[in-house]
Amino acid sequence: MSAESTPGHRGRGRRRTTRDKRHRGLKAAAWTAAGIVVLGGTGAGYLCFRLNGNIASVDIDQVLGTDRPEKADNGSENVLVLGSDTRSGGNEELGGGADDGTARSDTAMIVHVHEGHKKASVVSLPRDTVVDRPECTDTDGGTHPAASGVMFNSAYATGGAACAVKTVESITDLRMDHYLEVDFTGFRKIVDELGGVEVTTGEDIDDPDSHLKLEAGTHRLDGEQALGLVRTRHGVGDGSDLGRIQLQQAFVRALVRQVGEIGVFTDPEKLYGLADTATKAVTTDSGLGSVNSLMSFANGLKNITPANMRMITLPVRYDPANGNRVLVEEARARQVWTALKNDKPIFKGATEGTATGEARGVVTS
Structure with a gap:
C-alpha cells in the first residue's frame, strides 16, 4: 500500500524541567512496550532526579475536554501507542523524506491492560484504514474540521497526538487513558541500548524500500535493522500494511522477551543507560509525563510476558474501490471493542475471515 504524505506536525508538548523518564507499553510497533517494562519497578530516586x-509530554486531557468516552471502572486501562515517521529531529534519513515538518502515525496500537495488570490485549490499527475523522483541536489550539472517508493516519498528520486520540476514541468508544509515541530515531536507539533483539525468520526478507535484507534463520538485529523489519512490507506477504503489522507484532514479542533476559533490573548501569535513552525517545500524555508516574504505571506491567499478550489486527477487508486501502469490518470490530470495554478476552473468531496480509510466520520470535 502506498504511504500517504499528508502535511502535518507532531503534537507538541512541553519538556519537563527535572531530569528523568520511563518507557511504557508496547510499541512498535510496537516498540514502547519493552521500554516501559524495562524501566518499571525500579523506584530508584536518582533516576527521577x-x-x-x-x-516530552502532551496535555491531551485539557485539549480534548469532557466530550469523551467515560473512564472504565473495572480496573483496566487503555493506552494508544504510536510510532511516528516525523522527518525532523534526525529522522530524515530513516524516514526517507525531507525535514519539512511532515509526520504520520506509521504504527498504531491500542494496548489494553486488563484488571490485575498481568495480561494485555493489543489491537493494531492499520494506518491505511478508511475512517471518518471527527473535528479535533491540536495542542496549539488550532481546530481541524471533520472529514469522511480518509486514511486513519491522516488524524495524526492533521492535528497531532490529540487528534489521533480523538479519532481512536470516536472509532472505538473506548477512553484512551494514556498516550505514548516513539519516533524512528528513538526506536533505533532503544534497540541498540538493549544490545539488539534476536528474531528468527522463516523465510528470506529482501525489501529495498526499508533497506532490510535477511536470509531465513536466527538473527540479532541492531537498531537500524530492527527499524527496517518493523517497516518492511514489500519484501513479505502480499506487500501490504497488514503484513507489516504481523512483523511488528512478532517483533514486540521478541523485544519484551529480550528485556526479560538481559538482566536490566539487576544492573543499575544498564538500567540507567536504557532509562536515559528511552525517556528521550518517547512523548507521553501529561499523566505519564514524570518519572514517578511512568515508573508507577510501568511497575504494574512488569509481570506481563509474551505469553500473556493477545495481539490482533483490527478486523478489516480490502477496499474494493482502492486496493491500497482497507475498510473496517464493523460487526467484528464491535466484538473487539465490546470485549475491551468489559475487560474481557477478545473473541477468537473476531478476526476470522478478515484481511491479514499473509505474512504471519515470517518472523517467529
Whole structure:
C-alpha cells in the first residue's frame, strides 16, 4: 500500500524541567512496550532526579475536554501507542523524506491492560484504514474540521497526538487513558541500548524500500535493522500494511522477551543507560509525563510476558474501490471493542475471515 504524505506536525508538548523518564507499553510497533517494562519497578530516586527533564509530554486531557468516552471502572486501562515517521529531529534519513515538518502515525496500537495488570490485549490499527475523522483541536489550539472517508493516519498528520486520540476514541468508544509515541530515531536507539533483539525468520526478507535484507534463520538485529523489519512490507506477504503489522507484532514479542533476559533490573548501569535513552525517545500524555508516574504505571506491567499478550489486527477487508486501502469490518470490530470495554478476552473468531496480509510466520520470535 502506498504511504500517504499528508502535511502535518507532531503534537507538541512541553519538556519537563527535572531530569528523568520511563518507557511504557508496547510499541512498535510496537516498540514502547519493552521500554516501559524495562524501566518499571525500579523506584530508584536518582533516576527521577537525573532523567525527568528528558520527558516530552502532551496535555491531551485539557485539549480534548469532557466530550469523551467515560473512564472504565473495572480496573483496566487503555493506552494508544504510536510510532511516528516525523522527518525532523534526525529522522530524515530513516524516514526517507525531507525535514519539512511532515509526520504520520506509521504504527498504531491500542494496548489494553486488563484488571490485575498481568495480561494485555493489543489491537493494531492499520494506518491505511478508511475512517471518518471527527473535528479535533491540536495542542496549539488550532481546530481541524471533520472529514469522511480518509486514511486513519491522516488524524495524526492533521492535528497531532490529540487528534489521533480523538479519532481512536470516536472509532472505538473506548477512553484512551494514556498516550505514548516513539519516533524512528528513538526506536533505533532503544534497540541498540538493549544490545539488539534476536528474531528468527522463516523465510528470506529482501525489501529495498526499508533497506532490510535477511536470509531465513536466527538473527540479532541492531537498531537500524530492527527499524527496517518493523517497516518492511514489500519484501513479505502480499506487500501490504497488514503484513507489516504481523512483523511488528512478532517483533514486540521478541523485544519484551529480550528485556526479560538481559538482566536490566539487576544492573543499575544498564538500567540507567536504557532509562536515559528511552525517556528521550518517547512523548507521553501529561499523566505519564514524570518519572514517578511512568515508573508507577510501568511497575504494574512488569509481570506481563509474551505469553500473556493477545495481539490482533483490527478486523478489516480490502477496499474494493482502492486496493491500497482497507475498510473496517464493523460487526467484528464491535466484538473487539465490546470485549475491551468489559475487560474481557477478545473473541477468537473476531478476526476470522478478515484481511491479514499473509505474512504471519515470517518472523517467529
